[in-house]
Amino acid sequence: MSDDHTEFICLVAVIDVSTESSRMLLEVFVSMDDLIIHLIAMFHKGYKNQELNDFVLALNPTRLVMRLGILLLPALFSLAVSSNVNFQKPLTLPVDEKGTVFGYFDSGVPPHNPKTYNTIFAIHGLGFTSGRSAIHINTTKKIVI
């Protein structure tokens, strides 16, 4: 399974849903633990992308994707960081007095209208961190989950 981590990350990245309600996000937290464990177990057993995809589609994709987005995918990215995957390092800014920081990428001040420009703050989705290509997965390296 030397390269399968890439397929797995893609699997959770390509599933997308329309915005429903914030409540939906909360409902998934309780019920998805076993599913996540099961998905990882399938991955370890050598299931391929299509098999995992079929399994996911048989479930409620909205609930699944919410859970993956909040808890599992960040964990996978963290594993990737510690496993020979090169990340572009963002700048950081504190958001509270407890030391919580947000990373960010900044395009900088427009040169032609430095006093009147408009700023867009963008919040990323599931599989991709902010801005330009923040992640570059080397598919020749192995991630052990």
Add this chain to the structure above:
Amino acid sequence: MAVAPSNGLRFVAVTRRGYPGSTPFSDSETSVATNGTVDEQTSFLIQRGVEFNMFIHNFSKKFGLPALSKDKTRGGFEVMGWSLGTFFALWTVSAWDALPRTSRIVSGLR
């Protein structure tokens, strides 16, 4: 992001908590999200919106972002999200009641 400056825009792509570069959720925060009461979970979501608002506030303060012009055609800022990020963009707006009315966020948003 690369074409923003040449088009008169400043594009700031924020990394959500838990992703590389931003603070992970603590065990207690995850526990609330997983096993908390409805009120606790609602508070959890509002807090995510407050965090993004504070990011915008602190960013604006640090870099002196141009204020929104009176005719609202120049300056100011916008918040956007894609995919799951739309949730966080909505929470950012919905958490305004938790902010000081003098906040740059309230006065600067388009």
